[in-house]
Structure formats: structure tokens, C-alpha cells
Amino acid sequence: MTPFEDDKPLLIAEGLAKYYGRQLGCRDASFELYEGEVMAVVGESGSGKSTLLQMLSTQIEPTSGRILYRMRDGGMKSLWDMSEPERRFLLRTDWGYVHQDPQHGLRMGVSAGGNVGERLMAIGQRNYAGIRATAADWLGRVEIPENRIDDTPRTYSGGMRQRLQIARNLVTAPRLLFMDEPTGGLDVSVQARLLDLLRRIVSEMRIAAIIVTHDLAVARLLSNRIMVMKGGEVIEAGLTDQVLDDPHQPYTQLLVSSILPV
């Protein structure tokens, strides 16, 4: 069976909207995400893509609409009907969240090994040697040299910090990964390496992911599906190569035609 044939969605968004007072953040966002699917949300600043991501990852409560999530026992639960501790537990274990700025997703004063191990302890692991071995294994998978395990991320380059953040998020084998401009602050040479790494790990672990980016090249490389947002609304959605090769909406055509050739 291919990863695209699970018949039950992992996450369902229904009519999500967020207003900041009378100001529209995002409205009418509805979609389904299945296991193993990577969906990109693209748009320019102010398009509502970050608001949507924050709603989905339960950082802000929607003004209306609901989000259903399939728990590991198979039951669908509405995220905002859960208790706060339940939601936080989900975020720490079943989900990952990769911030654009690794400083927001890492504990800068804690060693790299500790950053990764902390998530393991959150799911109840107590064996120090085991935690350290798993952390070392994950640092290897994201290409961080083993002899840097006891250093804090303050001593790391931007690219290494971002790879550490990814290791910290993936060590608990989450089923859903949120990414907010994961390559945004990085040099181009470092971006390519990170993109390759992300793509490989996400496809090998068959993780579902929602990635917010303004970079259409990143969306093309990482995602199967895409949603284009403008002015708080989803204006076009579909298969990534379809939307990028044959955009229908004027705004999407403008975005696609504005990519600089190399």
C-alpha cells in the first residue's frame, strides 16, 4: 500500500477562521491531511498563512470552525474540545513544530544532547544511557558530529541549529510536523542541505507535514500538495506540480511568473 491510500484523514480542518477584532486573519480554510502527505501553504506576508499554521498547531484559538485530529487509538478528536494538558501532551509527543528561528524551538542554554533528550523524557523515558544513545543517533541522522553533543546550540552555526531543532522534533517519531519557513533564515548553500535532509526524513518516516513558506521552490521540493493564500483566504489548492505548472488564479500566476531564473 502506498502512503497515499489510507482512507482516514489524520487531520481535518473545517471552516477555520480567525479575526483579530474586526481584522481578518484567515477565513474559510477547510482541508484534509492524510498520513505521509506533505502540504505546503504559500503566500506573501499578511496572506494569513501564519495565522492558519498557528490555529492548526493550537497556538491560537480559531474564531470559528474546528480541527479534528485522529489520535493513535484511531478516534477523531476535536482539538479545542480537549483539555489544555491533553493538547500540550499532543504537541510534545505526537506533533513536531519547527520554527523559522531555531532559537524559538531550542533551549539555547542546554546541550544539544539535552535538547533532543528532553522530548524523550517528556514521553516518559528515564534511562539516561538510552536517552543519550538515542540523542546521539539523531544528531548523526541530521549530520551533527557526535563530538558536539555536549555543546550548547549557542556554539552552533545557523544551519546546525536548524538541524538540531529538527532532531529535537523528530526524536519522538511524531505523526504530524508543522514547519514555519524552516529554511527562511539560512544561507542558500545551507538551505539545499537542509531541504534534502527534511525531504528524506519526512518520506522515510512517512510523517504528515504542513509547511508554511513563501518560497515556491521549497514548496515544490518538499510538498505533494499546496494551498495558495491571499488576503486571509485560500485561493487555489491542489497537487503541487499541478498548481505550479498550470496555475489558474491571477495571483498564483503572478507568483509563479515572478520566480527569478538562475
Add this chain to the structure above:
Amino acid sequence: MMPALELKDVTKTFVMHLQGGLRLPVLNDVSFKAEAGQCVVLTGPSGAGKSSILKLIYGNYRVDEGAILVRDGEAQVDLATAAPRRILAVRQRALGYVTQFLRAVPRVSALDIVAEPLIAKGVARDEATARAAAMLKRFNVPERLWSLPPATFSGGEQQRINLARGLLPEHPILLLDEPTASLDAKNRAVVVDIVRERKSRGAAIVAIVHDEQVRDDIADVAVDVTRFATAA
């Protein structure tokens, strides 16, 4: 028995919003079939819409009207109306597409690029890599290049990497866009061999081939695309 692939009255018009909503009709009522074991070659001058037909079949372009019926195991799927994830499943299992140019992630080695579609299908990494290596060998790509990213390779080398990647998963339906354009005689012969081999195992192939010799070697049916030209 249902054909492996059938196009029924497929119509495509591009609307260019940045040019004041200019309508650009490209194809009208495209209809043809490809049976299992058959190679259909699309003919016609440049700009007649041959590559567009392949992109419509694969789903890169959206269909305005008509149906694209693809056999997927025992089922028949209309890709013109299928949901994105159904299209992805069909691409992974039933429908392969070898484009003219390699589009690859920077930094990834030629060997990994070729092996990737197999790994995505669930084949173990070691086995996928071994099969990728055999395919690269078949296309006469020197072993010293396998560990390098193909960005700096010659046009012919890149095309062979692309062919190896696209042909490795053995899809029952194959779309080939100018598979021999940048190849020398020796490697053209490899492509012809593989196409014949796949046909004998029941693959349906739709190809665009300008090289007359290659076309004669592989084609069972020729479809003249100019008959789908729009009246405009």
C-alpha cells in the same frame, strides 16, 4: 478488456491573467488509446501540443473537459477528476513520466536520485540502491559519477540519470518526452532495448520521439497531434 490508458475528448485552454485574460486554446477533443504492450508515438511539429498531452495525462496540467482513464490494477481511474492523493497513488504505482530535463534537489548524488522513487514506493534502501546502480551501469554512466550531484554533468549524462530514475520503478504505463534527444547512438540503443523489453512485459507507452530511427524501432501506433489543433 479496458485499455491501459485512454483519453476521451480532452480539451485544454490556458487563460493568461497577466496578459489581460488572454485565452490560449492548445488542444481540442484529444482522443486516443494505448493498449498494454503498445507504444503510441505522438507526432506533429513543435508547438502542436505533444508535451502538453503528456503533462495532461500525468496531471501537471489540469484538464478543462474530457476524461483521462488510467488502468490501476483492476480499477480504472479518471485522472481528470481524481483527488490529488488518488493521482499521487496512481503515479507511484501505475504511471511513470520521464521528462526531457532532470529536475533534482541540489547536493543529492546521482545514485540517490535514481534510487529515490523505489524508496518512496517502500523498497528497502539497500535493494533500491543496488537496482539503481545496475540501471546506471546499463546506461553507461561511469561509476565515478554515481556519488556526485548531477548539476555539473553534461546534457547527455543528465538525461541518462533522468531516464534511469524514471524507468527504474517499472510502471505499467510510461510517458516518455524525447527520451533520446541528447543521447549518442550507443545510449539510444539502450533506450530502444528497454522500451521493447517493457512492451513485451505488457507496459503501455506514450512517447514523443523526433529521431526517426528510434521512432521506427519502438512505435506501434502514430497519433498525429495536429488533428487536435484548435480552430482558433
